[in-house]
Amino acid sequence: MNESNGCPGARMQDFRAAATAEEGTTGGKVKSQLQQWPIQMHLISPVAPYYQGADVLLTADCIAYALGGFHPDCLKGKAIGIACPKLDEGQEIYIEKIKSWLDDAKINTLTVMIMQVPCCRGLLSLAQQAAQSAERKVPIKGVVVGLQGEILSEEWL
Amino acid sequence: MGQYLNTNIKEIIDQFPPVADVLKEYDIGCVTCSLGTCLFKDIVGIHDLAPDEEAALMAGIARIISPDREIVIPAVERKSKPKAGEAGYSPPIRKLVDEHRLIKRWVAVIPKFIETLDVSTESGRQLIRTGIDFIQSYADKYHHAKEEAILFKYFDEHLDIIKIMCADHENARGRVKEMLLALDKRDKEKLATQLKAYQELLTEHVKKEDEILYRWMDRNLSMTQIGELFSRFREKDEEFGNTPQKYQELIAQLEKQLNAEEA
Numbered sequence: 373m374n375e376s377n378g379c380p381g382a383r384m385q386d387f388r389a390a391a392t393a394e395e396g397t398t399g400g401k402v403k404s405q406l407q408q409w410p411i412q413m414h415l416i417s418p419v420a421p422y423y424q425g426a427d428v429l430l431t432a433d434c435i436a437y438a439l440g441g442f443h444p445d446c447l448k449g450k451a452i453g454i455a456c457p458k459l460d461e462g463q464e465i466y467i468e469k470i471k472s473w474l475d476d477a478k479i480n481t482l483t484v485m486i487m488q489v490p491c492c493r494g495l496l497s498l499a500q501q502a503a504q505s506a507e508r509k510v511p512i513k514g515v516v517v518g519l520q521g522e523i524l525s526e527e528w529l
Numbered sequence: 530m531g532q533y534l535n536t537n538i539k540e541i542i543d544q545f546p547p548v549a550d551v552l553k554e555y556d557i558g559c560v561t562c563s564l565g566t567c568l569f570k571d572i573v574g575i576h577d578l579a580p581d582e583e584a585a586l587m588a589g590i591a592r593i594i595s596p597d598r599e600i601v602i603p604a605v606e607r608k609s610k611p612k613a614g615e616a617g618y619s620p621p622i623r624k625l626v627d628e629h630r631l632i633k634r635w636v637a638v639i640p641k642f643i644e645t646l647d648v649s650t651e652s653g654r655q656l657i658r659t660g661i662d663f664i665q666s667y668a669d670k671y672h673h674a675k676e677e678a679i680l681f682k683y684f685d686e687h688l689d690i691i692k693i694m695c696a697d698h699e700n701a702r703g704r705v706k707e708m709l710l711a712l713d714k715r716d717k718e719k720l721a722t723q724l725k726a727y728q729e730l731l732t733e734h735v736k737k738e739d740e741i742l743y744r745w746m747d748r749n750l751s752m753t754q755i756g757e758l759f760s761r762f763r764e765k766d767e768e769f770g771n772t773p774q775k776y777q778e779l780i781a782q783l784e785k786q787l788n789a790e791e792a
Contacts, residue, residue, distance in 0.1 A: 427752050427756060479756075481753070481759075510759065510760075511621070528618075
C-alpha cells in the first residue's frame with residue numbers, strides 16, 4: 373500500500389514484496405563493526421579517543437535500517453555519530469560537536485549519510501554549518517540513501 | 530580470449546591495426562602514446578567506460594581479432610565505487626585540478642610569449658626568466674612534486690600510466706634545461722622551439738591527468754587515503770607559504786601584459 377500525499381518523510385510505504393523477493397546475502401551472522409559507545413550525538417563526546425584522527429560517519433538514525441550492508445560497507449573502520457534532523461531537539465549542540473570533531477579531534481574525513489526524504493537534508497546542513505565555522509578543513513562527503521537501501525548519490529561538500 | 534586483456538595495447542594494435550580505430554571511437558588515445566605498454570585490461574579499467582560502451586568496445590575489438598567466429602572478451606573487473614564524475618573530484622584531487630588551471634593559463638599565453646621573445650635586452654631576458662621560473666617553481670617544484678612525492682605513492686608506481694606521467698615530468702624538466710641554455714646563448718629560435726614543445730607536452734599532459742588519471746585515482750582511493758592526501762597537500766601548501774598566490778599574480782600580470790601588446 374502506498375499513499376501519495378503527506379510529508380515524504382512520514383508517508384506510509386510498503387516494501388514487503390521487494391524485501392522478501394530476494395534473500396539478502398549469505399544468511400549467516402554479520403559481524404558488528406561498531407567500535408564505540410555511545411553513538412547518539414547528544415551523548416557522544418567529540419574528543420573521545422576513537423574520534424581522534426578518525427574517519428567519522430555522521431548518519432541519520434534511519435540509515436542503518438535501510439542499508440542492508442551498513443556494518444561491513446559503511447561502518448567498518450569508522451567512528452560514528454547518529455542523529456535525526458527531523459525529530460531531535462537541541463541541534464545547535466550538534467553543530468558545536470561536529471566543529472569539535474574537526475578542530476579538536478582532528479578527524480581525517482567526515483561522511484554524512486542521509487535518507488532521501490527532504491527532512492533529512494537538515495543533517496547535511498548542520499555538517500556544512502559546522503565545517504564553515506571550523507578552522508580546520510577536512511574532506512566531507514554527503515551520501516543519500518534510498519528508502520530501500522540503494523545509494524542514490526555521493527557528493528563532496 | 531581473456532589472454533588479450535593481459536596483452537600490451539601496442540602489441541594488439543600492431544597485430545590488429547583496425548583496433549586503433551575502435552579505440553579512437555571511444556576517445557581512447559593509445560595510438561599516439563609514446564610507450565603503449567599498458568595492458569588492455571588496465572586501459573579499459575582506467576577509462577571507466579559505461580557498461581554498455583565497454584561491451585560495444587569489446588565486441589568491436591573481438592570482431593577484428595576473430596572475424597570468422599564469434600568470441601567474447603570478458604568484462605574487466607573493477608571496483609564498484611561510483612564514477613568519480615558523479616561525486617566530482619575529491620577535495621585533494623580537486624586541488625591538483627585547480628593548480629592545473631593556472632598552468633593552463635600559462636600554457637595558453639606561451640604563443641604570445643614566443644612572439645615577443647627579446648633576448649637582446651636585460652628587461653627582455655628577465656621576462657623570459659620569469660616564465661621559466663613559473664615552470665620550475667610552480668608547475669614542477671610545487672605541483673609535480675606533490676604528485677611524485679605524495680599522490681603517486683598511493684598507487685603501484687610500476688603501472689604504465691604513472692610511468693608515462695613521470696616521463697612527461699622528466700621531459701618537461703629537460704625542456705627547461707634547454708630553455709636556460711638557449712637563454713644563456715641568447716638563441717631566440719631554440720628558446721622558441723623549446724617553449725613550443727613544452728606547450729604541446731603540458732597541454733596533453735594536463736588533459737590526460739584531468740580526464741583520465743585523476744578520475745581513475747579517485748575511484749581507487751579509500752576515504753581514509755583521501756583524508757590523508759588532503760592533509761599532506763595542506764602541509765605542503767603551508768611549506769610553500771604565499772608562493773601559489775605570488776604565481777597567480779604573476780600569470781595575471783603576464784596575461785595583461787601580453788594581451789595589451791597584442792591590442
